[in-house]
Amino acid sequence: MIAGDAVAVVFDENGFYVRLANRVLEKSRWRMPIRRRNHGLCICLNDLAKSLDPGTYAKLTQLPVRAGLLRLGFPPFLAETLSATTAFGVKQILGALPQAQLAKTLRVMIPLVCPDLDVCPARADVLRTCAAPALGTELKTLVAGLR
Secondary structure, eight states: OOOHHHHHHHTOTTSHHHHHHHHHHHHSSSOSSOOTTOOHHHHHHHHHHHHOOHHHHHHHTTSOHHHHHHHTTOOHHHHHHHHOSTTTOSSOTTTTOOHHHHHHHHHHHHHHHOSOGGGOTTHHHHHHHHTOTTHHHHHHHHHHHTO
């Protein structure tokens, strides 16, 4: 079961996650309209969330955000979007974000960019992440810290 407060934060039309997902779609090669069966961006986001090794991530936190994300294997369009300051205010989106929060951010974006979550290859991981009892509070805290 997905907590209602997490859904409200993620799907807020003027909220951070919708704006971030829209920006990712604008910059990605998976441009709208997405073909019904194309889950390339969903798979990309989920694979990146899975690959975030805490030890590797910790070593890269001293680098500029974009450089660190590129070293982690993020495609350039995603590294640029997640390290941008202009679209989301004065702070970088993921400046000193802990590894677990980055993985959650990537996963909660999937329903926002997915053409059909019911058949998405990342669905199980997305639902597992969204079922975390404290997710809504964590997401609100992250967004509040970006202001």
